[in-house]
Amino acid sequence: MGDTGAQTPRERYRAQVQAEIKERAWEQIATAGVPALSLNAVAKQMGMSGPALYRYFAGRDELITELVRDAYRSLADTFRAASDTGADLAGLAHALRDWALADPQRYFLIYGTPVPGYHAPEDTAGLADQIMTTLLDACTALAEDRPATAFSTHLEGDRHWAEGHPAPPTALHRALTFWTRLHGVLSLELAGHFTGMGFDPALLFAAELDDLLSPRA
Amino acid sequence: MGDTGAQTPRERYRAQVQAEIKERAWEQIATAGVPALSLNAVAKQMGMSGPALYRYFAGRDELITELVRDAYRSLADTFRAASDTGADLAGLAHALRDWALADPQRYFLIYGTPVPGYHAPEDTAGLADQIMTTLLDACTALAEDRPATAFSTHLEGDRHWAEGHPAPPTALHRALTFWTRLHGVLSLELAGHFTGMGFDPALLFAAELDDLLSPRA
DNA sequence: AGGTTCCGTTAGAAGCTATCACGAAACCCC
DNA sequence: GGGGTTTCGTGATAGCTTCTAACGGAACCT
Structure with a gap:
């Protein structure tokens, strides 16, 4: 999608994780609507613990905004x-x-x-x-x-x-x-x-x- | 609104409390939308504690349905x-x-x-x-x-x-x-x-x- | 290799829904 | 009017949520 071009490996990884977070979020929204979107559930689905997502999005609202x-x-x-x-x-x-x-x-x-x-x-x-x-x-x-x-x-x-x-x-x-x-x-x-x-x-x-x-x- | 006619005083009171709950709920919804509707907030606004509302509505979903x-x-x-x-x-x-x-x-x-x-x-x-x-x-x-x-x-x-x-x-x-x-x-x-x-x-x-x-x- | 930056973790506060058990008040009936 | 029953409201509790904070470790850059 976006310009994931020549960046540092850190930025590559970061963009990739952000993309996966958004993908899981889309799945949840598609099946249960926006109100059912849970950062915790997304995190668990990705095999990591809840607060980890806050490294990538400031909070639930910013994820939804994105x-x-x-x-x-x-x-x-x-x-x-x-x-x-x-x-x-x-x-x-x-x-x-x-x-x-x-x-x-x-x-x-x-x-x-x-x-x-x-x-x-x-x-x-x-x-x-x-x-x-x-x-x-x-x-x-x-x-x-x-x-x-x-x-x-x-x-x-x-x-x-x-x-x-x-x-x-x-x-x-x-x-x-x-x-x-x-x-x-x-x-x-x-x-x-x-x-x-x-x-x-x-x-x-x-x-x-x-x-x-x-x-x- | 509805038929609050000749009932026992208990039913009168019950209907009145139910009506006030719905009124407070409408206020919250009007100002912050459905997702911001909180049974706890409604209860506190009415001067009673959270679980009291469950005597009147089986849960948040039933209140919204109503x-x-x-x-x-x-x-x-x-x-x-x-x-x-x-x-x-x-x-x-x-x-x-x-x-x-x-x-x-x-x-x-x-x-x-x-x-x-x-x-x-x-x-x-x-x-x-x-x-x-x-x-x-x-x-x-x-x-x-x-x-x-x-x-x-x-x-x-x-x-x-x-x-x-x-x-x-x-x-x-x-x-x-x-x-x-x-x-x-x-x-x-x-x-x-x-x-x-x-x-x-x-x-x-x-x-x-x-x-x-x-x-x- | 050293130092810095970033990542993910656990712990915790505050909020929510919802359930339970208890005391107390109000009601209905005799 | 008193006794039994029903109903109400409470606090405690479990489990969920978002979100903050402090810590350990890995990855990166120089």
Whole structure:
């Protein structure tokens, strides 16, 4: 993943242990959710005693923060990769869905219930911007003149979204609805709110995507 | 709230203490989220010692389950009250938004990140059905013929949604998009994902609602 | 090889959930 | 109103957690 390049053997080892800690943490989160993440359990699983992990992470919160960072990076990379291979909005949508289904708890780590006190670190904002930028690029690439909505004119005001991306407000409006609608379907699906209702969530997702792509008044 | 009617004084007292426990629990959840809910802290806040609470709730999980139940009941009542006072889809949307903004953590308790192991108790399904029913009623009350979509024909199949509600599949499709789209905007807003983007989430919500209500091909 | 830096350990404090056994208070019934 | 029963709240205890601190030893760099 990261640059594990030419370093001292100490740094190599350190990075390797850090990576294994995060891997075990991901396993625990995937199977039992964030609240069940236990540093002690991770340590024991790696064959060492609890406090040893504090050499690598200042505490549980910093480990989780690092996992949040990785999740953001993973989604940003997935989006960028899809975009680089010529994916349009539909391609991004499917990339998003696949990424979310691959590890629901990773999705919720970014878009799930926030902890009131906690604030994401600074650099995640950069990743979020990167995600939004590729989404905006795909929206402007459509270059299909959409009529200005009441909301898009509102967006005209102070446009400090996405570092001043050169997209028309209508494109930003579309990007936002793309985000919120797909998140609406995805999060409810991943949370299991559709189970027992007797329909295929994938088709609802597809229906929302179709509506997003359909040109209309 | 519930029927605290003619009971023995013991049951009166018991119900009162249970209510206060839940109130303190709600305060903790509202300010620090579910993971910070501590039975010990609740007990100390009420002037009694930790294990006393186990006379009223079997454990932390049962208390949370009860809070989930209350949250469902509260939303179902809010929806029913709005519907009874003649609210249409827009009215339900605003009722939902007000209810969510009044206590974001209560909203997330229902629609937030699920704990992989945990499964909501049986009777919450009934409340969820009740919510869906009022939503479906409002959708069918529109009685505006929408063209059958690919998804609505898919819904035609096994229709065991909402206890066999007598609504056309197009109405159910609309109800589902109502749910997913508004949840998409609301959850991202409540989670703070729009902060710093320089637009008013209420207007995005309104835009989505407008799109939901606009009759179109 | 010597000196420093880093790693992992054990011990311990403070917090939590949850169980148990006990005393005491409140209730119900006669 | 007194006696028996039920219920409540307590302190003690076990086991878990995060996290700090002090110590021994290994690995590294010069």
